[in-house]
Amino acid sequence: MTATLQNLHGNHACAMGAIAAGCRFFAGYPITPSSEIAERMSRELPLVGGTFVQMEDEIASIAAVLGASSGGIKSMTATSGPGFSLKQENIGLAAMAEIPCVIANVMRGGPSTGMPTRPSQGDIMQARWGSHGDRPVIALAPASVKEIYDQTIRAFNLSERYRMPVVLLFDQVVSHLLEPVELADRSSLQLVERQWAKGPSAEFEPFARTADGVPPMPRPGDGLRTHTTGLTHGEDGFPSQDPEVATRVTQRLLDKIEHGRADIEAYECHDTDDAEILVVACGISARAARAAVRQARAKGIAAGLFRPITLWPFPEEALKAALGKAKAILVPEMNAGQLVLEIERICGHDLAVEGLNRIDGQAIAPAEISQRIEELAGK
Amino acid sequence: MSIDTINTEPATSPADARTRNVLIVGVGGQGVIMISKVLALLCQTQGLQVKQSEVHGMAKRGGVVFSHVRFGPEVWSPTIPMGEADVLIAMEWAEGVRWLPFLRPDTGVFIADTQQVIPPFACRNREFFATPAYATETTAEIIGQVSDGFALDAGRMAEELGNARAANTILLGTLSASLDFPLQEWLSVLSQFVPKGTEEINRQAFLLGREWVEKTREEPDGAVALAPAPAQPEARPKIDVRLEITREWCKSCDICVKLCPERCLELDEQQIVRLKDPDACTGCRICEWLCPDFAIAVHHESRDAATESGKTA
C-alpha cells in the first residue's frame, strides 16, 4: 500500500475524500465557512467526469443532490448552519424516499446568521431532529483533517449501504485547519457501491422488506419504472395511509439504523479503563479534551476520554462499556448543552453529568477542561 | 416618368398608353392588401395614375380577399373587367383557379401559390371519411391553360428562408419580374411597408421570388416542374366508429356530453356516459380528448374489416 503525505485544508480534505469515495455530483450554495468544499469540488469533479453545479439556493442544492443520486450517481452538498436549516425538509425526503446522499455541515455560531466565521458545535441536535417526523439519522463528527478525509469516505459508504442521508458535522476549527494528511492509495480504499435492483420484473417492490432492511434501489433507465414519493408509501412505492402499512414502513426506516449500529457507530476511547472522570467530547473539543486528560493524568487524576465519531446514532453501548469506574462525566462542547442531553439520557440516572459550554464563538481550551476535571476530582 | 419607359415584355403586350391591370387574390391574413399597396405606391412614385379597389369584408383569417390595381397615364374605372387582368397573382391555390376568367386569355401572366386554405364551408360533412370540396385541378392543368404561368410553394420557400410570413413578399418578387419597374424602386417601396426589423428578410424574400421567375422563364415547363403539386385532400377509408367506455373510470363530470358537437352522448341513470345516438357520432374524438378520466376511447374500424355491426356503446 502506497500513501502520499499532503498538507490539506480541512474543507479540501472533505472534497478529496468525496472524490475518492466516488462522489461524482456536487450541488451547493456559497456559505461561510463551508465554501472551500464547493470550490474544490468545482475544480476536481470535471476532471473525473463528474458534475458540479452551483444552485440558486440551499434548498435547490439538496434537491439537485437528491435528483442526481436518484439518477444513480454518488452525490453530496456542503453548507453551514443557516443552510443546514433550509435543507432539512429535503433531508427528510432523502430519509423517506431512501435516497443516499452526503451533507457536510460546517457548524458556525448561531442562532440565525450568528457568527459566520466563528466555530461552533451548535448543530448537533439539529442534525438529529432538524427535519420533522421520525426518521433515521446518521451524523459523523471528525476531529482532524485526516479524519475529515476518512469520515467523508465513510459517510458515502454508509449512505450507499443504508440508503439514507448522512450528515458530516465539522466545526469550523477543523474544517479550516491545515494539517499533513496521509492519503491512502485509492486501490486500497474500501468503497461501498449501492445495490441496484435488477429489472425488469413485474413483481418488483422498490421498498420491499429485505433481510437487512435495505431494499435494492431501482435506477431510471434500467427497466424498472417505479414511483418515488415523500408521502408515506407501501412497499410498492405508492402512497398509503393504511395504519398497518404506515407503521411497518416507518419502522423499517428506523430499523435500518438499529440493524446497522455495529457498522455505523465509530468512537475512540482514551484511558477509559480506569477513568474516574470521563470526558465525552467530539470534534475540536475532543482534541482539547485529549490534552486536558493527559494533563490530568500527569497530575495523578484518573481521567479518560470517550470520543464519539458517530454522533447519531450515538454509540450508546460503547459509552456504557467505557464508564467502568467513572464517578463523573464532563461534556465540553461549543454550544449551550446539546451532546450533554444525550449523555444524561444514557447515564444520567447513575452518574453526575456536567457540561462545559462556550457559546462565544471561541474554541474550548485544554486548560478550561483540565481545570473542570480537577474540580470534579475534588482536587 | 413616361409610360414609354416601361418595358412590359414579355408579360404584357406593348400597347404603350393603355391601362395595366393587376389582380391580387387570396384569403384573409395572407397579405393581399400589402402587395397591392406596395404596387400602388410604386406606380405613384413612377408618376403613374393608380386606382386600387379592394374587398376584404371577409378578411378574417380564411375569408376571401381580392384587390384590383390599375395603373397607367390615365385611369378611369377602379375595377378590372373580366378577361382583362394582365397579371393574376393568387396567394391561395383555389382562389387562383376561381379568378382565372379575369386573366387575359392571350397574354395574361398567372402566378399562384400552391398553398391550400380549405374554407370551413367546404367541410360541412363532418363524417370522418368526408373529403372537403376543394379545387381538383392540378397545377399542370392550370399552367397549361394560361399563356404564361407560374405555380410555386411560397410558404415553404419563405419557411426555408427563415420566416413563413414572408410568403407574400416572395409573391411580390415574382410579380416584379413581370412588371418592368426598376428593382431598386421596388425594394425602396417594400421597405416602407414591412414591420421594423424584418426589412432584410423581406428583401431576401423579394429577390428569391423575382429570381425564381427569371430562372423559370429560361427553362420551358420549368414553372410546373419546380412547383410542387397542390396536395390533394387525403383519401380516407370509410370507417365505422366504436366507442369504448370504461364505466369504472367515468366520474360523471358531463364534459363529453356538453361538448360533443353532434350531441350524441348522455349520462345514463347511474350518471355514467353512454352513446345515445350512434348514427350521429362522427368519431371526431373530442370526447376522448377532453375526458379528464380517460373513460372514452374512440376506435375507428375499417368498414370492410368490421366484424361487429357498427357502433356499440
Added chain:
Amino acid sequence: MNEMNSGGFEIRDYLRLDLMPHFMCPGCGHGIALRALLWAVHELGIEKDNLAIVSGIGCSGRVGAYIDANTYHVTHGRPLAFATGLKLARPDLEVIVITGDGDCLAIGGNHLIHACRRNLDITCLMLNNEVYGMTGGQVSPTTAETRLTTTTPSGNSEPAFDACKLAEATGAGLVGREVTMQTPALRNLIKKGLEYKGFSFLEVMSDCTEIYGRKNDLGESAEMVLAQKSDMRPEAYSTITEQPFRPNRLVTGILASNDRPEYGATYRDQAAALRGDDNGEA
C-alpha cells in the same frame, strides 16, 4: 399527423392501470393535460424506461404517479431543482417536470427563474388552475383579480402572474401556453417542448371545477374549458393587435424561443476540454 387519427396512441399503454381511476376531481383539467403529455411522448417515440417525471406538491404533483415511467414526487416547489440534478447526472433521460401554479410560481419561484436562466434540457409543464386545490382552494399567484378563494373572502386584490412573460424574461429557451380544450394543439406544444434542446416552459390552462369553479360560479368543466378557450388569443393574432397584458385574456401558442446553448452540453464540453478529451460526451 392527422388529428382524426390516434396514430396508434393508446393512453392505457402509458398509465399505471392498477392506480386508475385517478384521484383528481370530476372535470379536473389535469387529466386532459396528462393525456396531451402522454400523446406527445408517444408520438416522439420516447421510451418509458428513459422517461423521468418529476413533480412537486399539490394536485399537479399527483399527476405524475399515474404515468408508467420513472416518477418522482418530491418536496413542495422543488421539482425543478431535483430535475436539474437528475438531468445533469443522467443526460440520457428525458426529464419532464409537472408542476402547478403554486408549486412553480410561489414556493418554487426561485427555481423557475434559475432553471430558465440555466437552460438545461428539461421540459416544465405548469398546470395552471389558478388555485391551491389540494389544500382546499386558497388564492394562488395566478388567481385572477376579484376571484373568490378561501383566503380571499372579499375577492382577490393581488394581480396575477403572467408565468410565460416571467419565463421569457428570465431566458427560457422555449416558452408556450395552451388551453386543455385544444388538446391536439396542446400535444403539439408539448412535442415542441420535448424536442427543444434546452429549458422549455409550457403553461397549461387547466380548470379546477370542484373548488375554484364552484366558488366563483364559473360553471362545470365544459363551461370552464370553453371560457378558457374563448379568453385566449392565438399568438398569431396577438402580434397584429399588440394588446397589453391582461391576466384574464392571455395568449396561446409558442410565445418565445431562443437559440441558446443547452447548459448540460456546455458543461460537459468544458469538462472534456479540461480533461483533454476529444469527445465531449465521454
